[in-house]
Amino acid sequence: MTADGEHGELDFWSFVELANRRLATEYGFRHQLATELLLTLNRASNIVTYDLEASVHRPRGRSWSGFRLLFVTWLAGPLEAKKAAELTGMSRAAVSNLAKTLVADGLLARTPGEHDGRSVLLSLTERGTEEMVELFREQNEREYEWASVLTEAEQRILVMLLDKLVSNRDQFDVRGRN
Amino acid sequence: MTADGEHGELDFWSFVELANRRLATEYGFRHQLATELLLTLNRASNIVTYDLEASVHRPRGRSWSGFRLLFVTWLAGPLEAKKAAELTGMSRAAVSNLAKTLVADGLLARTPGEHDGRSVLLSLTERGTEEMVELFREQNEREYEWASVLTEAEQRILVMLLDKLVSNRDQFDVRGRN
DNA sequence: GCGAGGTAGTAAATGCGTGAACTATATGGG
DNA sequence: CCCATATAGTTCACGCATTTACTACCTCGC
The missing domain is CATH 1.10.287 (Helix Hairpins)
Incomplete structure (x- = not known):
């Protein structure tokens, strides 16, 4: 006091x-x-x-969410909008909206799903890929600056603990997004 | 594959x-x-x-942000909107907006600052305090369920590592909210 | 004291994410 | 085969947070 x-x-x-x-x-x-x-x-x-x-x-x-959507699409190849929502932790509606603007920007392509007439496959355009590489280069440098405050061992422990915190959650009924 | x-x-x-x-x-x-x-x-x-x-x-x-604002106001007593923004990690504008609705709901009181004619002091009304106690009781139970996946030692390590991650950040120029 | 520059708070405009409602397609039991 | 039900995606209305600009106030140096 x-x-x-x-x-x-x-x-x-x-x-x-x-x-x-x-x-x-x-x-x-x-x-x-x-x-x-x-x-x-x-x-x-x-x-x-x-x-x-x-x-x-x-x-x-770009927005943070836009980046996240581009990121998973970049690395997990063409994927269904549903899957993208799960991986990014956004709602399906958010993916739909983001995709609309990213398609308009020429970074993302939307193609109908092969085996399911309802589904939509998202993939990066060539320009999208180029931009992602560039974008990620910058992000990765900055991520590294942040992470470097911790030793490598500490980083691994932190990842492990964070994972443990959320992965045992089936023990009780957790509210997630649609 | x-x-x-x-x-x-x-x-x-x-x-x-x-x-x-x-x-x-x-x-x-x-x-x-x-x-x-x-x-x-x-x-x-x-x-x-x-x-x-x-x-x-x-x-x-209540919204998550609403709760956070009520929480710091509850425990850190009457405080300036500026301080509330810092503690909750929101922008000053967000605090201003939230406060408006919480005052309308009768949970929060807004009084002019004593020593500074520009500042506003936020405090809980009696009803606000009662509701916070109730609200926090529930939240704390749920927090406990989440945290209990980890041992107490793990929880302490996690807190320590998270703190270390963000507190050494003056080493480079971090972008924060206004 | 007065004017420049800084700070607290608010207002307006914008953007984004959510849930709910809706469309279209799929699936499975009668 | 068909209808009931479920699922993928989109659209809409809404809430909420951000940035920017503005007002009011403070403070410091001349």
Whole structure:
């Protein structure tokens, strides 16, 4: 506590500390570590994502989601819109909308599915591929800058823990997108 | 590779594997682990956040951001809109918009700042506090379910690594929100 | 004190993602 | 074969967050 009668200079970590204390002592909540974990997870993801979008994608006229769709389409070859939605974690509607603009931009091609008259296959155009290579080069450099704060071992542990956090989720009923 | 000539059943992890392989062998990119890390981070955050929003906040008519603003205001007491934006990681405009609707809903109070005629202090109304206690009780249970997939030690390591990932970021120029 | 420059907050315009409703196609039991 | 049901994709209305521009206020140096 500091001179101004409030909490002094409150940054993220002192807030977490304050929250833990008040939640435990004033309200009797017991799962502070869980709160802290999810708060930190959310924050880290937002910070990194925002930086990547602002520093590499926006300047080139792409959105984060646009990039993600192009990325999976680039590497997982022609795929159904449904599959693209699953891999990117977006809704089918989002893929549909994004695809529309990316097709208009000449980066994406939309062809009817072979075995299913309802489905649509997404693939990159030649220009799309070229642009992705370029775009990813930049993104990858920046990703590397971010990741390099951690040692390689730490990075692997982090990936492992994040994976464990979400992959055991069939143990309870998790809400996902359509 | 499987019978259908494509990649068979492609889930997130087989996609990551495929991506790593193609990025390395076909395109010569070198920082696969960084890509994998940020992909996983983003995905984990989205899955958990979506679940919390869908299972506890939406049913009660609150948004994820609304909850976050109420949460910091609840625990960090009356605070300036600016500070709330920093702690929640939103833009000042977002806080301003959210506050407007939360004030209308009778959960939040807006009072002029004491020492600075420009600033606005946000605080919870009595009803806001009651609702937060209730809301957080639910959220905390669910957070606990998520976190419990990991041991306590794993949770602490995860928090530590996530923190390390973002707190050394002054080493390069990171783009943040206004 | 006064004017330049900076900061807090809000407003307006824009863009994007979601759920819900809808179309078209597929599938399977009677 | 046909109808009920399910699924892929799109469209629409809405909510929400962002950027940009603006107002009001503060502060510092001359």
